[in-house]
Structure formats: structure tokens, C-alpha cells
Amino acid sequence: MAAMRLETAPAQTGPMVPVMYEVLSRRRDLDDTFTLELAPVDSAIETPTMGQFNMLWAFGIGEAPISLAAIEDGRLFHTIRAVGSVTNALCAMSVGDHVGVRGPYGTGWDLQGAAGKDILVMAGGLGLAPVQPIITELFANREEYGRAALLMGARSPDALLYRDELEAWRARLDIEVEVTVDSAAPDWRGDVGVVTTLLPRVPFDPPTTRAFVCGPEVMMRFGARDLSELGVPLEEIFVSLERNMHCAVGHCGHCQLGAEFVCKDGPVLPWTVAEPLLRIRER
Ligand SMILES: Cc1cc2nc3c(=O)[nH]c(=O)nc-3n(C[C@H](O)[C@H](O)[C@H](O)COP(=O)(O)OP(=O)(O)OC[C@H]3O[C@@H](n4cnc5c(N)ncnc54)[C@H](O)[C@@H]3O)c2cc1C
Ligand code: FES
Structure with a gap:
């Protein structure tokens, strides 16, 4: 029998592929609204400009567009109101959990x-x-x-x-x-x-x-x-x-x-x- 060759598939990249981020902190702002601080696990997305948004993936559930609330040394801050399946899952995340991030997308504020x-x-x-x-x-x-x-x-x-x-x-x-x-x-x-x-x-x-x-x-x-x-x-x-x-x-x-x-x-x-x-x- 011919020996089977195992090959590692190249990492997928592209505009539809989320980049892995880790939740560094989670702050409750209002009863139903939380701010997640996200840090890149390996690679990072391009630096967003003010007014742009990212697509945030709650793995196994789906993704939602969420605006950039702040950026500090490559860490992204997103403030999220829990209104449905994806935003509920994002707001329920704990420190150390992983979030997929696609972006940044859209036009920004021209200050x-x-x-x-x-x-x-x-x-x-x-x-x-x-x-x-x-x-x-x-x-x-x-x-x-x-x-x-x-x-x-x-x-x-x-x-x-x-x-x-x-x-x-x-x-x-x-x-x-x-x-x-x-x-x-x-x-x-x-x-x-x-x-x-x-x-x-x-x-x-x-x-x-x-x-x-x-x-x-x-x-x-x-x-x-x-x-x-x-x-x-x-x-x-x-x-x-x-x-x-x-x-x-x-x-x-x-x-x-x-x-x-x-x-x-x-x-x-x-x-x-x-x-x-x-x-x-x-x-
Ligand atoms: C460019 C952009 C930027 C956004 N930035 C933010 C942000 O910074 N923070 C944030 O919390 N949300 C933001 N949103 C809204 C967010 O994307 C939606 O709340 C989210 O997609 C809802 O997904 P879900 O699966 O949680 O809810 P779904 O299951 O899709 O919806 C659940 C219920 O919530 C209702 N709903 C859906 N969207 C909204 C909404 N925008 N407001 C109130 N009720 C809604 C639906 O009609 C439905 O009844 C932004 C949206 C866009 C397009
Ligand atoms: S969300 Fe697909 S065209 Fe805008």
C-alpha cells in the first residue's frame, strides 16, 4: 500500500475569514450592554479608523457588525447591546474566550x-x-x-x-x-x-x-x-x-x-x- 502523505492545509486568509481575538476584559456598561476588550491571538486585523465597524463572530452562533468604540495599542474595544442570538452570545463571553474578527469595514468619521x-x-x-x-x-x-x-x-x-x-x-x-x-x-x-x-x-x-x-x-x-x-x-x-x-x-x-x-x-x-x-x- 502506498504511504499516505499528510499535508497541512495553508492557513485561509481573505476578507471573509475571521481573525482570532481573545477577550481581555468585559465591562458591564448597562443592564444589557457590555464592552469587550479584544487582543489578537496571533495576527491582527488592519488598524480601524474611527467610525468603522468589525464583524464579530460568536463561534457556532453567527456574526454581527459592531462599531469600533476605542482602540489602544492594537486592542479593540467594542460596546455591544444584547438584542438577539449573536449579541447575547458576545455579551455573555468571559475573559479568555475567543471571538472572530473580520474587518475593519466601511467609511469613518472625517475629523x-x-x-x-x-x-x-x-x-x-x-x-x-x-x-x-x-x-x-x-x-x-x-x-x-x-x-x-x-x-x-x-x-x-x-x-x-x-x-x-x-x-x-x-x-x-x-x-x-x-x-x-x-x-x-x-x-x-x-x-x-x-x-x-x-x-x-x-x-x-x-x-x-x-x-x-x-x-x-x-x-x-x-x-x-x-x-x-x-x-x-x-x-x-x-x-x-x-x-x-x-x-x-x-x-x-x-x-x-x-x-x-x-x-x-x-x-x-x-x-x-x-x-x-x-x-x-x-x-
Ligand atoms: C454598521 C453597524 C454598526 C453597529 N454597531 C453596533 C455597536 O457598536 N453595538 C451594538 O450593540 N450594535 C451595533 N450594531 C447593531 C448590531 O449589529 C445588531 O444589534 C446585531 O446585528 C443583532 O444581531 P443578533 O443576532 O444579536 O440579533 P438578531 O437575532 O438579528 O435580532 C434580534 C432582535 O433584535 C432586533 N434588532 C436587530 N438589530 C437591532 C438593532 N441594531 N437595535 C435594536 N434591535 C435590533 C431584531 O429586529 C430582532 O427583533 C451595528 C450595526 C451596524 C449595521
Ligand atoms: S452586507 Fe453584503 S453587500 Fe453590504
């Missing part, structure tokens, strides 16, 4: 292109996670930009993401941080009202402002409307869209809205492009 302008960041609920890298970058290169403000809204005080970070950012004097909730018990000492009610509080020069808006669609719609009424040019208002995804590389058409693929032409888009897309029904 560098706004050098010299006033910067206005408006976030609603979990939308604070994808804009957190903007805040980090603003602090790192504060002298590059004009006035800067973060307006944050949540449904209730219990739904306020990153409370410690918000307090730390607020303590700094070089960026305005305003927080409001839609409704609260009488013991809440902060503001009550939708996030756009905070706009008159912060000084900015609308014609030379770039705005980054991230949150529920209705919030982005009202945010863009009010910013534009104040005089911020529509092409200077950027939003991040969420749509169901499969491939994340522009092949399957799952995320297609009109001529745009949210996975590769988005998720970050100027309002001039995003607004007509939001009128199209999701497949």
Missing part, C-alpha cells in the same frame, strides 16, 4: 478634514460608542480644531452609557459636554428633554461647523434638521447608518439602499447622501 472648524458631536443612547474615538482624537489634538461640544441624550438616567467617561470629559475645560435624558424620576438633577434641546447651550459658528451625529434614526433626522436650520451646511453633517448585514464587503446586497451599500459606502455618510436613503424601506 481630520475638519481642522480649524468648530466640532459638534451629537449622540443618542448606544450612539455614544461609535463617536467616542472622535472625543479621544479631539483631546489628543485639541489645538487643531475650533470650539468643540458633545451633546448626549439617553432615554433615562439608567440608559446613560459611559457615565464615568462623561464625567471625566465634563471635568475638562476644553470641550463642552451637555447631557440630557428623555424622562427621569424626580431625584434626577440633570436635564430632561430630547438631545436637540441642548443645541442653544453650546457656542458654535454654524457656517464653519462640522457635526457628527450618531444614534437612533429619528434622533439623527431631528438632529440634522435642527443643525441645518441653525445654518450648519448639510454636507457638513455626518451620520452613521445601521442596516442588516451579511457579507460586509459589498457582495450580498443585504445592506443595499438605492445605489449605496451601507457596508462599504457607509456606515458614515454626509446627510445629503443619507437622508434620501432613509426614505427607502429596508429589505
Whole structure:
């Protein structure tokens, strides 16, 4: 009988093959929301830019697009709300567990292109996670930009993401941080009202402002409307869209809205492009 030759198959690589990461820490942010810190096991994905997303694999269950919440020395931070099978499995992971990571995908927040302008960041609920890298970058290169403000809204005080970070950012004097909730018990000492009610509080020069808006669609719609009424040019208002995804590389058409693929032409888009897309029904 001829001797059988055993050969090792070459490692598979490519845009659809996840890279193995290990959970280094898991922080509970809210009742149903956790931040995972992930470190590469062997190789790493390309460094994501702010606003991009990764596909995170819970092996044996599936994968979901999750925005980059932060990056530090190659470690990825993703803040995840448990809403279904994949996100529940990701949120239930323990330190030492393995997660597959594909990415980074999509367009990012163009903060560098706004050098010299006033910067206005408006976030609603979990939308604070994808804009957190903007805040980090603003602090790192504060002298590059004009006035800067973060307006944050949540449904209730219990739904306020990153409370410690918000307090730390607020303590700094070089960026305005305003927080409001839609409704609260009488013991809440902060503001009550939708996030756009905070706009008159912060000084900015609308014609030379770039705005980054991230949150529920209705919030982005009202945010863009009010910013534009104040005089911020529509092409200077950027939003991040969420749509169901499969491939994340522009092949399957799952995320297609009109001529745009949210996975590769988005998720970050100027309002001039995003607004007509939001009128199209999701497949
Ligand atoms: C570009 C992009 C970036 C994203 N970034 C983040 C992020 O940083 N953190 C995060 O937690 N999520 C993020 N999401 C949403 C996340 O991908 C979905 O919540 C996830 O795919 C749901 O998968 P699942 O298998 O857990 O739930 P499924 O089993 O697919 O859905 C379970 C239930 O949840 C509902 N559902 C699905 N998606 C959402 C949603 N987005 N919000 C509320 N309910 C939903 C479904 O309608 C269904 O009723 C992002 C999505 C996109 C497209
Ligand atoms: S998710 Fe497949 S084309 Fe966008």
C-alpha cells in the first residue's frame, strides 16, 4: 500500500475569514450592554479608523457588525447591546474566550478634514460608542480644531452609557459636554428633554461647523434638521447608518439602499447622501 502523505492545509486568509481575538476584559456598561476588550491571538486585523465597524463572530452562533468604540495599542474595544442570538452570545463571553474578527469595514468619521472648524458631536443612547474615538482624537489634538461640544441624550438616567467617561470629559475645560435624558424620576438633577434641546447651550459658528451625529434614526433626522436650520451646511453633517448585514464587503446586497451599500459606502455618510436613503424601506 502506498504511504499516505499528510499535508497541512495553508492557513485561509481573505476578507471573509475571521481573525482570532481573545477577550481581555468585559465591562458591564448597562443592564444589557457590555464592552469587550479584544487582543489578537496571533495576527491582527488592519488598524480601524474611527467610525468603522468589525464583524464579530460568536463561534457556532453567527456574526454581527459592531462599531469600533476605542482602540489602544492594537486592542479593540467594542460596546455591544444584547438584542438577539449573536449579541447575547458576545455579551455573555468571559475573559479568555475567543471571538472572530473580520474587518475593519466601511467609511469613518472625517475629523481630520475638519481642522480649524468648530466640532459638534451629537449622540443618542448606544450612539455614544461609535463617536467616542472622535472625543479621544479631539483631546489628543485639541489645538487643531475650533470650539468643540458633545451633546448626549439617553432615554433615562439608567440608559446613560459611559457615565464615568462623561464625567471625566465634563471635568475638562476644553470641550463642552451637555447631557440630557428623555424622562427621569424626580431625584434626577440633570436635564430632561430630547438631545436637540441642548443645541442653544453650546457656542458654535454654524457656517464653519462640522457635526457628527450618531444614534437612533429619528434622533439623527431631528438632529440634522435642527443643525441645518441653525445654518450648519448639510454636507457638513455626518451620520452613521445601521442596516442588516451579511457579507460586509459589498457582495450580498443585504445592506443595499438605492445605489449605496451601507457596508462599504457607509456606515458614515454626509446627510445629503443619507437622508434620501432613509426614505427607502429596508429589505
Ligand atoms: C454598521 C453597524 C454598526 C453597529 N454597531 C453596533 C455597536 O457598536 N453595538 C451594538 O450593540 N450594535 C451595533 N450594531 C447593531 C448590531 O449589529 C445588531 O444589534 C446585531 O446585528 C443583532 O444581531 P443578533 O443576532 O444579536 O440579533 P438578531 O437575532 O438579528 O435580532 C434580534 C432582535 O433584535 C432586533 N434588532 C436587530 N438589530 C437591532 C438593532 N441594531 N437595535 C435594536 N434591535 C435590533 C431584531 O429586529 C430582532 O427583533 C451595528 C450595526 C451596524 C449595521
Ligand atoms: S452586507 Fe453584503 S453587500 Fe453590504
